[in-house]
Amino acid sequence: CGCRLRGMHFYSMENKPYCESCYINSLEKCVVCARPITDRVS
Secondary structure (H helix, E strand, C coil): CCCCCCCCCEEHHHHHHHHHHHHHHHHEEECCCCCCCCCCCC
8 A cells, every 4th residue: 555664563464564454454354244354263
């Protein structure tokens, strides 16, 4: 998205940095409530 990550929390996926909002938008969504699934499933 072009967001500056300096001094911010960021996430790394496939060796690429993502700001928090882009990371959350990339997560799978719940089929019932359509919210991002943020918990790990083991």
